[in-house]
Amino acid sequence: MPVQPPPVKRQLAAVFDMNKCLGCQTCTIACKTLWTDEEGMEYMWWNIVSTMPGEGTPRGWQKLSGGFQDGEPRPSRLPKLSEFGHAWEFNYEDVLYGGQGMNQHLQPKTGDDNWGPLWDEDQASGAYPNSYFFYLQMICMHCTNPACLAACPRQAIYKRVDDGIVLIDEERCSGYRFCMEACPYKRIYFNQAKKVSQKCILCYPRIEQGVAPACFRQCPGRVRFIGFLDDEESAVHKLVKVWKVAIPLHPEFGTEPNMYYVPPLSPPLFDDNGDVIEGSERIPRQYLESLFGPDVNRVLDTLRTEMAKTRRGEKSEMLDTLIAYEWKSMFGGFTRDPGTLKRPV
Amino acid sequence: MQAAHNEAAIFFRLSWADDTKDDEIADTDQFPDAAAVLLPVKGDAPLLSMGSPDYPVNAWYWRPDLEAPFSVTARGLGTTVRSANGGVSGRGVYGAGGWSVVISRRMWAETADVAALHPGQQGKVAFAVWQGSGGERAGLKAVTLEWQPLEIEG
Ligand code: SF4
Ligand code: SF4
Ligand code: SF4
Numbered sequence: 001m002p003v004q005p006p007p008v009k010r011q012l013a014a015v016f017d018m019n020k021c022l023g024c025q026t027c028t029i030a031c032k033t034l035w036t037d038e039e040g041m042e043y044m045w046w047n048i049v050s051t052m053p054g055e056g057t058p059r060g061w062q063k064l065s066g067g068f069q070d071g072e073p074r075p076s077r078l079p080k081l082s083e084f085g086h087a088w089e090f091n092y093e094d095v096l097y098g099g100q101g102m103n104q105h106l107q108p109k110t111g112d113d114n115w116g117p118l119w120d121e122d123q124a125s126g127a128y129p130n131s132y133f134f135y136l137q138m139i140c141m142h143c144t145n146p147a148c149l150a151a152c153p154r155q156a157i158y159k160r161v162d163d164g165i166v167l168i169d170e171e172r173c174s175g176y177r178f179c180m181e182a183c184p185y186k187r188i189y190f191n192q193a194k195k196v197s198q199k200c201i202l203c204y205p206r207i208e209q210g211v212a213p214a215c216f217r218q219c220p221g222r223v224r225f226i227g228f229l230d231d232e233e234s235a236v237h238k239l240v241k242v243w244k245v246a247i248p249l250h251p252e253f254g255t256e257p258n259m260y261y262v263p264p265l266s267p268p269l270f271d272d273n274g275d276v277i278e279g280s281e282r283i284p285r286q287y288l289e290s291l292f293g294p295d296v297n298r299v300l301d302t303l304r305t306e307m308a309k310t311r312r313g314e315k316s317e318m319l320d321t322l323i324a325y326e327w328k329s330m331f332g333g334f335t336r337d338p339g340t341l342k343r344p345v
Numbered sequence: 346m347q348a349a350h351n352e353a354a355i356f357f358r359l360s361w362a363d364d365t366k367d368d369e370i371a372d373t374d375q376f377p378d379a380a381a382v383l384l385p386v387k388g389d390a391p392l393l394s395m396g397s398p399d400y401p402v403n404a405w406y407w408r409p410d411l412e413a414p415f416s417v418t419a420r421g422l423g424t425t426v427r428s429a430n431g432g433v434s435g436r437g438v439y440g441a442g443g444w445s446v447v448i449s450r451r452m453w454a455e456t457a458d459v460a461a462l463h464p465g466q467q468g469k470v471a472f473a474v475w476q477g478s479g480g481e482r483a484g485l486k487a488v489t490l491e492w493q494p495l496e497i498e499g
Contacts, residue, residue: 077374078373078374078480079373079374080372080373080374081372081373082372084373153422153423153483153484154423154425154483155423174482174483175370175482176482176483177373177374177482178483180373189373190370190373192370192373195370195410
């Protein structure tokens with residue numbers, strides 16, 4: 001029998017406008033300092049911004065399978081720590097203070113590692129002068145039909161009825177990692193110190209207080225929109241449901257993710273004489289289709305049409321929404337200042 | 346499998362061949378070896394479904410990466426919760442190509458959610474082992490397919 005999605009009353013969703021991302025990783029560090037700075041969490045990046053085309057993290061996750069096919073679970077495998085990338089500790093003491101600076105170079109204490117979560121950061125594809133890359137923002141997709149939840153034999157994973165946030169109950173989790181294997185986006189990490197699985201919690205304690213999640217609120221690029229998918233006033237609703245210019249990543253994984261992407265537009269190609277080839281695009285459509293499915297063509301065409309409108313001096317509410325002149329317009333009402341929250345003691 | 350009791354406590358020794366010693370969770374894709382003694386909390390608890398709502402199964406679960414074994418009670422697959430420990434203790438030693446693990450508990454039961462044991466009892470018992478290097482955990486395990494008779498000498 002195909003796996004049935006758990007019921008929810010409302011669903012929080014997000015939109016990432018890939019065209020505005022700076023690759024600054026402020027979002028990554030916002031999450032790290034808030035949630036994953038404890039023992040056993042060193043290697044975790046609940047939020048990460050990968051350079052594409054690239055391997056992402058864990059290394060080559062897109063080829064690891066998981067999720068559902070025709071409603072049935074698709075087998076996958078567990079990534080190794082080395083595929084996530086070790087949390088490096090460097091030999092600062094020796095090199096900087098231990099008088100060894102002339103005969104030792106700064107390096108991870110784990111020795112020669114040949115992979116890390118951002119190993120291929122800013123590495124372009126294609127040949128100069130037509131090289132290209134773009135950034136892909138990754139957090140847990142808080143899926144409508146979470147493969148992680150379906151895979152857990154202990155019912156330790158639940159989807160909150162009021163906002164659709166997917167959480168792991170660490171009290172019930174036995175560290176079996178069926179979830180980690182099943183998640184097709186490989187957004188689950190295993191905490192070796194606590195022997196439990198952990199992942200992005202969509203900053204639910206902030207959400208409950210009307211504050212946008214840290215990686216959204218801290219983003220200087222105004223890339224990240226959040227809100228209830230059914231809130232007609234929210235930018236998320238308009239971008240996903242009305243204008244339909246934000247689409248899911250790997251919809252074929254079958255989990256119905258709730259993070260949506262405005263796909264990247266491209267600069268044009270140069271010919272051999274260094275002249276612009278009018279109407280060409282640097283990022284191959286085929287590659288974008290491999291990420292977002294064929295629907296990406298419709299979205300890119302819509303965006304281009306809309307941009308042409310503004311060039312003619314017409315107004316585009318869609319582009320104004322994406323530009324986000326007023327940051328509060330991005331957060332679907334989750335605009336309370338985090339500075340007004342009381343910190344738990 | 347060996348068993349003994351001294352009126353106050355009952356001891357089970359499980360020995361099995363295992364060429365890979367998985368005594369810690371060495372990587373995100375690694376699992377530890379494990380063993381368990383399973384007992385019906387009452388009467389006809391079904392073994393393969395790990396009990397039922399009315400007929401729970403009690404397990405004393407040992408793992409080399411944990412400080413001590415502990416007691417869990419299940420009322421069906423995926424329902425295990427920690428139960429009153431009642432003095433479950435034990436130790437495992439790896440050598441000569443296999444594990445030898447002793448798991449023991451006080452006789453009698455202090456709470457209703459665990460198996461009651463006493464001298465003179467005609468009961469049932471089952472055993473399970475998990476091969477860590479084979480990715481075994483939860484229901485992926487080697488288990489005695491039926492309850493074995495457990496006669497506690499009086
Ligand atoms: S992205 Fe993965 S971890 Fe997050 S809800 Fe979906 S299946 Fe679960
Ligand atoms: S929503 Fe919160 S928990 Fe999730 S990645 Fe962003 S900062 Fe981390
Ligand atoms: S999403 Fe925002 S914070 Fe994150 S890398 Fe892009 S611009 Fe920086």
